[in-house]
Amino acid sequence: MRIVVLILSIASVFLFGRALGGLGGYLIGIPRPDLIVQGLVGGVVTACLALLLWHRRLRKAGRDDGKN
Numbered sequence: 001m002r003i004v005v006l007i008l009s010i011a012s013v014f015l016f017g018r019a020l021g022g023l024g025g026y027l028i029g030i031p032r033p034d035l036i037v038q039g040l041v042g043g044v045v046t047a048c049l050a051l052l053l054w055h056r057r058l059r060k061a062g063r064d065d066g067k068n
Contacts, residue, residue: 001053001057002057004053005050005053005054005057008046008047008049008050008053009046009047009050011042011046012042012043012044012046012047012050013043015038015039015040015042015043015046016039016040016043017039018035018038018039018042018043019035019036019037019038019039019040019043020039021035021039022034022035022036022038022039023036
């Protein structure tokens with residue numbers, strides 16, 4: 001489970017970087033709005049999946065008492 005969360009976290013960083021690359025295309029005159037949308041949507045989806053899986057793992061381990 002931890003490996004899957006790690007891979008999803010790395011994928012979200014990669015996809016957010018892809019969105020920044022698409023945004024940087026505007027600086028050099030080659031705009032890529034498709035890269036921006038792919039990066040943002042993919043980054044948000046993978047980050048949410050990683051957080052949900054990690055939260056489920058913590059609840060299963062009994063460490064989520066709701067105080068933090």
